[in-house]
Amino acid sequence: MNQLICPKCKNELNISGKSLVCQNNHCYDLAKEGYVNLLSSNKNGSLIGDNRDMAISRRDFLNKGYFSSLAKALEEELKKTKTVSPAVLDICCGEGYYSSYLKERCDGKFIGFDISKEMVRLAAKRKNGVTYFVANMTDIPLKSECIDFAFHLFAPFYESEFYRVLKSGGTLISVTPGEKHLFSLKKALYDTPYENDEAPPKTDNLKLIEQRKVSAKILLNSNEDIQSLFKMTPYYYHTSDDNKKRLDALDSLETETEFLLNIYKK
Ligand SMILES: C[S@@+](CC[C@H](N)C(=O)[O-])C[C@H]1O[C@@H](n2cnc3c(N)ncnc32)[C@H](O)[C@@H]1O
Numbered sequence: 001m002n003q004l005i006c007p008k009c010k011n012e013l014n015i016s017g018k019s020l021v022c023q024n025n026h027c028y029d030l031a032k033e034g035y036v037n038l039l040s041s042n043k044n045g046s047l048i049g050d051n052r053d054m055a056i057s058r059r060d061f062l063n064k065g066y067f068s069s070l071a072k073a074l075e076e077e078l079k080k081t082k083t084v085s086p087a088v089l090d091i092c093c094g095e096g097y098y099s100s101y102l103k104e105r106c107d108g109k110f111i112g113f114d115i116s117k118e119m120v121r122l123a124a125k126r127k128n129g130v131t132y133f134v135a136n137m138t139d140i141p142l143k144s145e146c147i148d149f150a151f152h153l154f155a156p157f158y159e160s161e162f163y164r165v166l167k168s169g170g171t172l173i174s175v176t177p178g179e180k181h182l183f184s185l186k187k188a189l190y191d192t193p194y195e196n197d198e199a200p201p202k203t204d205n206l207k208l209i210e211q212r213k214v215s216a217k218i219l220l221n222s223n224e225d226i227q228s229l230f231k232m233t234p235y236y237y238h239t240s241d242d243n244k245k246r247l248d249a250l251d252s253l254e255t256e257t258e259f260l261l262n263i264y265k266k
């Protein structure tokens with residue numbers, strides 16, 4: 001916990017009973033699930049990001065292991081770190097599938113945050129030994145240069161804060177969809193599906209040292225799983241009701257997954 005700083009005055013936060021407190025007496029209560037809300041604005045975190053149903057559907061889908069090829073690749077990359085017990089950060093952690101997977105298999109001190117309170121609540125409920133908090137990636141409540149290895153999956157990119165929290169020589173892996181990611185799902189939805197653009201997030205200071213693609217076919221064998229996967233994608237928000245209905249008739253679907261690991265060093 002001693003890497004956490006107060007979102008208001010940026011001083012260190014320390015545990016006091018069931019709260020985190022800074023030297024200026026700004027106080028943040030630990031929720032019963034064990035996470036803490038460190039959103040710097042006055043906004044209510046529960047109003048931002050995915051709602052509870054979307055969060056539960058994402059958790060149940062990922063728990064079935066459909067994206068385990070990505071989790072495995074992250075494990076391989078983390079195990080390349082030479083630091084003993086590295087500080088590992090899951091940026092925009094969602095409901096915590098990947099940080100849980102890595103914590104079970106790798107040495108390190110794990111922390112994760114997301115702007116969605118529903119997501120962080122589910123992550124904390126995993127009781128997996130990872131420290132979770134609600135925060136905005138544009139103002140990460142962590143000390144500068146405290147992270148050895150950060151990963152960031154399918155989320156908006158904000159280089160200046162990612163750069164600030166990484167130690168010199170630290171690694172950031174930002175994962176974006178490869179050109180054929182979920183192409184058969186898109187074929188089921190649209191007459192003319194497009195492939196994804198594989199350009200990595202642009203950076204001024206972080207140095208892109210490798211792009212590694214991880215591909216695997218997955219077989220979704222229920223309509224529930226097909227709908228859950230669809231809800232996790234950005235297409236869910238941009239598809240007409242008529243096109244959405246095309247998925248209703250499917251009770252199995254084989255589709256490509258392609259994860260692009262953009263590996264950066266500070
Ligand atoms: C597509 S989900 C990916 C979640 C997780 N990384 C995964 O792959 O399972 C994108 C996540 O980014 C989070 N997010 C979006 N904007 C954010 C911000 N400004 N700060 C922190 N989290 C943010 C959302 O709440 C959501 O959980």
Ligand SMILES: [Zn+2]
Nearest residue numbers: 006009022026
């Ligand atoms: Zn403070």
